[in-house]
Amino acid sequence: MKKLNVGMIGGGFMGKAHSLAYAAMPMFFWPAPAIPHRHTVVDVKEELAKDAAARLGFEHYSTDWREVVNNPEIDVIDIVTPNNTHAEIAIAAAKAGKHIISEKPLALGAAEAKEMLEAVKAAGVKHAVAFNYRRTPAVALAKKYIQEGRIGEILSFRGTYLQDWSADPNSPLSWRFQKKIAGSGALGDIGTHVVDFARYLVGEISDVNALTRTWIPERPLQTGGIDKLGTVKNSGADVPKGTVDVDDEVITMVKFENGAIGTIEATRNAWGRNNFLTFEIHGTKGSLFFNYENRDELQVSFSDDPSDAKGFRTVYTGPATPYGEALWPIPALGIGYGETKIIETHDFFKAIVEEDTQFSPNFNDGYRIELIADAILESAEKGQWVNVNELEE
Numbered sequence: 001m002k003k004l005n006v007g008m009i010g011g012g013f014m015g016k017a018h019s020l021a022y023a024a025m026p027m028f029f030w031p032a033p034a035i036p037h038r039h040t041v042v043d044v045k046e047e048l049a050k051d052a053a054a055r056l057g058f059e060h061y062s063t064d065w066r067e068v069v070n071n072p073e074i075d076v077i078d079i080v081t082p083n084n085t086h087a088e089i090a091i092a093a094a095k096a097g098k099h100i101i102s103e104k105p106l107a108l109g110a111a112e113a114k115e116m117l118e119a120v121k122a123a124g125v126k127h128a129v130a131f132n133y134r135r136t137p138a139v140a141l142a143k144k145y146i147q148e149g150r151i152g153e154i155l156s157f158r159g160t161y162l163q164d165w166s167a168d169p170n171s172p173l174s175w176r177f178q179k180k181i182a183g184s185g186a187l188g189d190i191g192t193h194v195v196d197f198a199r200y201l202v203g204e205i206s207d208v209n210a211l212t213r214t215w216i217p218e219r220p221l222q223t224g225g226i227d228k229l230g231t232v233k234n235s236g237a238d239v240p241k242g243t244v245d246v247d248d249e250v251i252t253m254v255k256f257e258n259g260a261i262g263t264i265e266a267t268r269n270a271w272g273r274n275n276f277l278t279f280e281i282h283g284t285k286g287s288l289f290f291n292y293e294n295r296d297e298l299q300v301s302f303s304d305d306p307s308d309a310k311g312f313r314t315v316y317t318g319p320a321t322p323y324g325e326a327l328w329p330i331p332a333l334g335i336g337y338g339e340t341k342i343i344e345t346h347d348f349f350k351a352i353v354e355e356d357t358q359f360s361p362n363f364n365d366g367y368r369i370e371l372i373a374d375a376i377l378e379s380a381e382k383g384q385w386v387n388v389n390e391l392e393e
């Protein structure tokens with residue numbers, strides 16, 4: 001069976017998730033399209049890279065991503081570093097002829113994303129952006145129902161991504177609060193997952209009208225350089241603080257090219273909400289509701305449901321629903337974050353080995369999502385509707 005050597009840049013939170021998927025993918029999808037071989041992991045310091053290799057099962061480690069990108073033994077570059085590094089690594093990897101999977105958001109903005117897209121197109125390599133939540137089986141089931149016309153013509157989409165890990169002002173100034181590293185705040189970090197849902201399930205977004213707020217304008221500087229997503233507090237009068245220069249919260253109305261309308265909300269300041277990634281879609285013949293916190297479930301209501309049984313009911317994903325044959329044999333046995341990454345890895349490796357197969361979402365989608373995010377920021381600043389296509393150069 002074909003083996004593809006992976007060079008993974010970054011050994012943090014997503015480094016762990018992607019490594020798990022490389023190890024587990026062939027256990028779920030057999031025969032695998034190709035076996036991912038964890039060849040080299042890169043991190044910024046020798047002790048981090050060495051530790052990552054031992055922990056995540058990589059054969060080699062390095063502190064120089066350029067060396068790995070240019071290593072002829074490497075087939076796939078996996079970018080799991082903070083957002084400001086994605087473009088430089090991806091463009092170099094494309095020039096070196098590597099297939100690329102980049103974590104989301106693709107870039108700091110549309111201008112960078114466009115350069116990345118042009119680089120992968122010129123190189124003819126396969127490319128992916130890791131908006132993995134669309135590969136939750138219940139989300140793929142919603143897509144199937146929509147494609148089959150089960151809810152008719154879509155009228156509206158309401159999407160949220162609400163978390164509370166940064167609601168405490170003593171949560172430190174992680175890279176996610178710094179524009180030069182993150183690009184934007186809740187919008188780029190989690191709002192883009194909802195934008196991916198909206199485009200995947202409903203269609204292209206044409207116009208946006210947004211509000212953004214920064215609720216906590218400064219935060220204690222992070223000590224130790226370790227980003228623990230707000231779980232390590234840094235309090236006290238003498239703790240130096242730094243400026244938050246990104247949005248904490250975004251709410252936007254959206255218009256779709258097909259006439260549907262919707263809203264997208266994202267915040268990391270919503271006490272009590274953890275990974276409250278939801279959508280509710282209303283169509284002419286029914287409605288669908290999904291909440292990632294209950295990710296085995298899709299709530300459905302159809303116009304021809306019996307009149308004495310009105311309301312949403314729960315469909316549990318399992319062997320008969322998307323990806324079911326590869327996953328667990330009983331519905332509701334439990335889909336986790338890991339499974340979404342395992343499916344993503346399978347689908348990307350399949351796209352690599354099959355000449356005519358393209359992975360989706362890819363850099364085209366990543367670029368379009370950056371354009372939409374740029375439009376949302378511009379709309380919030382100007383206080384008016386912004387047409388997304390008008391931002392395209």
Ligand code: NAI
Pocket residue numbers: 009010011012013014015042043044048065080081082083085103104105130131132189227
């Ligand atoms: P993290 O901060 O946990 O890990 C990033 C790692 O990259 C750290 O070990 C850091 O030392 C290393 N790094 C930074 N610059 C580097 C460089 N130039 N060369 C080599 N290593 C470098 O960050 P996390 O949470 O893993 O996020 C990484 C990316 O994944 C971000 O783009 C983020 O938005 C995305 N992400 C996506 C998620 C999803 O659900 N799809 C979930 C969490 C993060």
Ligand code: SOE
Pocket residue numbers: 163189190229268
């Ligand atoms: C933090 O908000 C975070 O890790 C995001 O960066 C991810 O994209 C999201 O999936 C989980 O939360």
